Amino acid sequence: MYTQQLVFIAAALSAPLLSSANCMYGTSLFPRAAGAATVEVSNFGYTGLQGPLNWAGLSAENSACATSKVQSPINIDSTIQLAAEAPKVVIPDVKAAEFENLGTTVEVIVNGTTTLGGTNFSLKQFHFHTPSEHRVAEEYFPLEIHMVHEAADGSGAIAVIALTFQLSEDGTTTTELLTAVTENLAQIATPGTVTETGPLKFAEVINHVQTTPLFQYAGSLTTPPCAEGLTFLVTKNPLPLSVKTYNQIKAVVKFNSRYTQNSLGQENLIGVGATALTSAGGAAAGNGTAAGNSTNVAKPKPSNGTATSKPTPTTTGNVAVKVEGEHHCILGACSEIPKVKRFYRRK
Amino acid sequence: MYTQQLVFIAAALSAPLLSSANCMYGTSLFPRAAGAATVEVSNFGYTGLQGPLNWAGLSAENSACATSKVQSPINIDSTIQLAAEAPKVVIPDVKAAEFENLGTTVEVIVNGTTTLGGTNFSLKQFHFHTPSEHRVAEEYFPLEIHMVHEAADGSGAIAVIALTFQLSEDGTTTTELLTAVTENLAQIATPGTVTETGPLKFAEVINHVQTTPLFQYAGSLTTPPCAEGLTFLVTKNPLPLSVKTYNQIKAVVKFNSRYTQNSLGQENLIGVGATALTSAGGAAAGNGTAAGNSTNVAKPKPSNGTATSKPTPTTTGNVAVKVEGEHHCILGACSEIPKVKRFYRRK
Numbered sequence: 001m002y003t004q005q006l007v008f009i010a011a012a013l014s015a016p017l018l019s020s021a022n023c024m025y026g027t028s029l030f031p032r033a034a035g036a037a038t039v040e041v042s043n044f045g046y047t048g049l050q051g052p053l054n055w056a057g058l059s060a061e062n063s064a065c066a067t068s069k070v071q072s073p074i075n076i077d078s079t080i081q082l083a084a085e086a087p088k089v090v091i092p093d094v095k096a097a098e099f100e101n102l103g104t105t106v107e108v109i110v111n112g113t114t115t116l117g118g119t120n121f122s123l124k125q126f127h128f129h130t131p132s133e134h135r136v137a138e139e140y141f142p143l144e145i146h147m148v149h150e151a152a153d154g155s156g157a158i159a160v161i162a163l164t165f166q167l168s169e170d171g172t173t174t175t176e177l178l179t180a181v182t183e184n185l186a187q188i189a190t191p192g193t194v195t196e197t198g199p200l201k202f203a204e205v206i207n208h209v210q211t212t213p214l215f216q217y218a219g220s221l222t223t224p225p226c227a228e229g230l231t232f233l234v235t236k237n238p239l240p241l242s243v244k245t246y247n248q249i250k251a252v253v254k255f256n257s258r259y260t261q262n263s264l265g266q267e268n269l270i271g272v273g274a275t276a277l278t279s280a281g282g283a284a285a286g287n288g289t290a291a292g293n294s295t296n297v298a299k300p301k302p303s304n305g306t307a308t309s310k311p312t313p314t315t316t317g318n319v320a321v322k323v324e325g326e327h328h329c330i331l332g333a334c335s336e337i338p339k340v341k342r343f344y345r346r347k
Numbered sequence: 348m349y350t351q352q353l354v355f356i357a358a359a360l361s362a363p364l365l366s367s368a369n370c371m372y373g374t375s376l377f378p379r380a381a382g383a384a385t386v387e388v389s390n391f392g393y394t395g396l397q398g399p400l401n402w403a404g405l406s407a408e409n410s411a412c413a414t415s416k417v418q419s420p421i422n423i424d425s426t427i428q429l430a431a432e433a434p435k436v437v438i439p440d441v442k443a444a445e446f447e448n449l450g451t452t453v454e455v456i457v458n459g460t461t462t463l464g465g466t467n468f469s470l471k472q473f474h475f476h477t478p479s480e481h482r483v484a485e486e487y488f489p490l491e492i493h494m495v496h497e498a499a500d501g502s503g504a505i506a507v508i509a510l511t512f513q514l515s516e517d518g519t520t521t522t523e524l525l526t527a528v529t530e531n532l533a534q535i536a537t538p539g540t541v542t543e544t545g546p547l548k549f550a551e552v553i554n555h556v557q558t559t560p561l562f563q564y565a566g567s568l569t570t571p572p573c574a575e576g577l578t579f580l581v582t583k584n585p586l587p588l589s590v591k592t593y594n595q596i597k598a599v600v601k602f603n604s605r606y607t608q609n610s611l612g613q614e615n616l617i618g619v620g621a622t623a624l625t626s627a628g629g630a631a632a633g634n635g636t637a638a639g640n641s642t643n644v645a646k647p648k649p650s651n652g653t654a655t656s657k658p659t660p661t662t663t664g665n666v667a668v669k670v671e672g673e674h675h676c677i678l679g680a681c682s683e684i685p686k687v688k689r690f691y692r693r694k
Contacts, residue, residue: 046485046607047422047482047485047607048422048607048609048610048613048616049609049613049619051606051607051616052606053400053606053616053617053619053620053623054616054619054620054623055623056620056623056624056626056627057619057620057622057623057626057627060626060627062627063627063628063629065623065627066620066623066624066627066629067624067627067628067629075394075395130487131478131487135394135601135602137601138393138394138601138602139597139598139601139602140477140478140597140601140602142489166594167514167518167590167593167594168518168590169518169590169591169594170518170590171514171515171516171517171518171519171590172518243514243515243516243517243518243590244516246514247513247514247516250486250487251486254482254484254485254486254487255482255485255486255487255607259398259399259400259606260393260394260395260398260602262395262396263395266395266396268624268629269395269398269400269401270400270620270621270623270624270629271624271629272396272400272401272404273400273401273403273404273413273617273620273621274617274620274621274624274625274629275404276400276401276402276403276404276413276617277403277413277414277615277617277618277621278621279403279404279407280403280404280407280409280410280412280413280414281410281414282410282413282414282615282617282618282621
C-alpha cells in the first residue's frame with residue numbers, strides 16, 4: 001500500500017509511473033472497504049447504458065469513444081501492415097503477481113521492458129478480453145490479451161501488444177502462462193477482488209511475440225476514455241488455449257469485447273448510427289443529457305404494403321411482404337406482434 | 348429450381364411459404380450465376396458500414412434496427428422468465444439437407460413442427476451465430492443456433508428456438524447433429540455457395556429443447572430488418588460442442604453476432620449513442636443520407652489539463668493527467684500521438 005500511495009503522489013506531480021488501459025476514475029460501483037484486498041471496479045461496462053454505445057454518455061472525458069475516427073478494435077484487413085521488425089521483450093519471471101478483477105476484465109500487474117524501433121516501453125500490466133476484440137480477416141478469436149506498455153522516456157506514448165489465442169483441437173494443449181495466471185482465478189470471481197497468480201514464466205510468450213508476424217497500427221484504448229495515440233501490435237498467429245482455461249476465464253470475465261470499430265480514418269460508427277437513425281425518422285435528443293430518454297426518438301415509419309397487397313414483382317432480389325400485427329399467445333404468454341415482415345427468397 | 352420458382356409466385360400472391368430470419372433482398376454482393384448451385388448473399392454484414400450500427404442506413408426497410416425498443420439479442424437477466432411449459436418438437440430425420448453460405452451465416456433448410464401453447468409453428472431453417480448473440484447473466488457462449496419457425500396458421504408470427512453451446516473440457520464431446528451438419532462445411536467456405544449436410548438425426552437436440560428450461564421473451568430479428576414480434580425461446584443450459592467443429596464453423600462464419608441490445612422496452616442503443624454523441628460535441632448529419640460523411644461530426648472537445656498542470660487531488664477515485672501529443676516512431680512507422688491521457692489508480 002505504501003508504494004501505491006507513492007505512485008499517487010507521483011501522479012499528482014504529473015510524473016507518470018503507472019498507467020492502465022482500464023481507467024477506473026469516477027464513481028466506484030463497489031466502494032472499497034478500507035484495508036480490504038480489493039480494487040476499484042470500472043464505471044463502464046458492456047451491457048445496456050454502461051455499454052460501448054453509451055461510453056461517451058458516461059463522462060465528458062470519454063468523448064473520443066463517440067467522435068474519434070481512429071478507434072480500436074478493428075477488423076485487420078489487407079490495409080494493415082506488418083511491423084517491420086520484431087520487438088525485443090524482457091519480462092522477468094516472478095513467483096506470483098497481483099491478479100485483480102476490475103469488473104470489466106481481470107488484470108495481472110507485472111513489470112518488463114519491450115524495445116520497439118529503439119524506444120523502450122515499460123510493461124505495466126496485462127489483461128484479458130473474451131471474445132477477442134481484434135478480428136483478423138473478419139474472424140475473431142476466443143481470447144485476446146493486452147500487454148499494456150508506456151514509453152520509458154516519459155512521452156506518454158502507449159504501446160499494446162495484443163496476443164490472440166485459438167482453442168486447441170485436443171482441448172488441452174495450452175499456453176502454460178495462462179494456466180499459471182488463472183491458478184487462483186476462482187478467488188476473484190467477484191468484481192473488486194484481488195488475489196495472486198501462480199509462478200509466472202514468460203519465455204513461451206516472449207518467444208512467440210518475437211517470432212510471429214505482428215500487425216501494427218495506430219489506434220486507441222478499447223475502453224473509456226478511448227484515447228487515440230496507442231500503437232497496437234497484434235499477433236498474426238494465435239497461441240494455443242485449452243478449453244478448461246477458456247471456460248474459466250469466460251465464466252469470470254463473461255463478455256468484454258468492444259464492437260468492431262470503423263476502418264481507420266473513417267467516421268466513428270456512433271456518428272454513422274446517428275445519421276442512420278435520423279434517416280430512419282428518429283433523432284438524437286440534442287439536450288446534452290445522458291441517454292435513456294426515448295421521447296426524442298421517433299417511432300419507426302410505417303412502410304408500404306400489407307398482407308393483402310401484392311409486392312411488386314422484381315426480376316432480381318427478394319420480395320418483402322408486410323402483414324399487419326396482432327397479439328399472439330404462446331405458452332400462456334401473450335406477445336405483441338405489431339408488424340412482422342416476411343422475406344421471400346427467390347432462387 | 349421449379350419448386351423455388353413456385354415459392355416466388357406464391358410469395359407474390361402474399362401466401363407465405365418460405366421465410367427467413369436472414370432476409371437477403373436488395374443488391375447482391377455475389378451475383379448468382381445462372382444454373383450454379385449458389386444462393387444470394389445478404390446485403391448487410393458485421394463490419395464497418397455494413398455492420399449493425401448502420402443497418403438502418405442500408406435500407407429504409409431496416410428502420411427498426413435503429414428505433415425499436417424491443418430488439419434482440421439481449422442479456423438475459425433475472426427479469427426474463429422461463430417458458431411455462433415445454434414445446435413439443437417434431438423434426439423428421441433426413442439423409443441430407445441443403446446447407447447454404449449466405450455470407451452472414453451458414454443455414455440448413457429443414458422442415459419440422461413445434462407446438463407452443465397449442466399453436467403449431469413450422470420449422471423453416473436453422474442457422475449459426477458465433478459467438479452467441481444472447482448472453483445469460485452477462486456471459487456469452489461460443490455458438491448459438493437459431494431454429495426459425497413460422498406460425499402454421501398464416502398469422503405471420505415467428506418463433507425462434509435459440510440453442511446455446513458450450514465447449515467441452517475434453518475438447519471432443521459434442522452434439523452429433525453439429526458433426527453431421529458440418530460434414531461438408533469446407534465446400535461452402537465461400538459466401539453464396541451451397542452444399543448438402545450429412546444425414547441428420549434430431550433426437551438429441553429435440554430431447555434437449557423439450558427438457559431444458561427455456562427463457563422466453565418477445566424480441567426481434569437479430570438481422571435486418573430487425574422486425575419486432577418474434578418469440579424467442581433460449582435454452583438455459585448449453586449443449587456440448589467440440590473444438591474441432593467450433594473452429595471449423597468460426598473459420599467460415601468468422602463473426603456474426605449483433606451487439607447486445609438495450610433492456611426490453613428501453614431506448615434503442617443507437618439513439619442512446621446519438622444522444623451521447625451530441626453531448627460529446629458531435630452531431631448527426633440529419634440529412635437523410637447514408638453514413639460515411641464525417642463532416643458533421645465535431646472533433647473531440649479539448650479537455651482541461653496538460654502535462655505540466657497538476658491534477659486536482661481527490662480523496663477518492665482516480666486522477667487523469669493529459670499530456671500534449673507528439674509524433675512517435677516505432678519500428679520505423681511514425682504514429683501521430685495527439686493526446687494521450689494517463690490514468691493513475693489510487694489504492
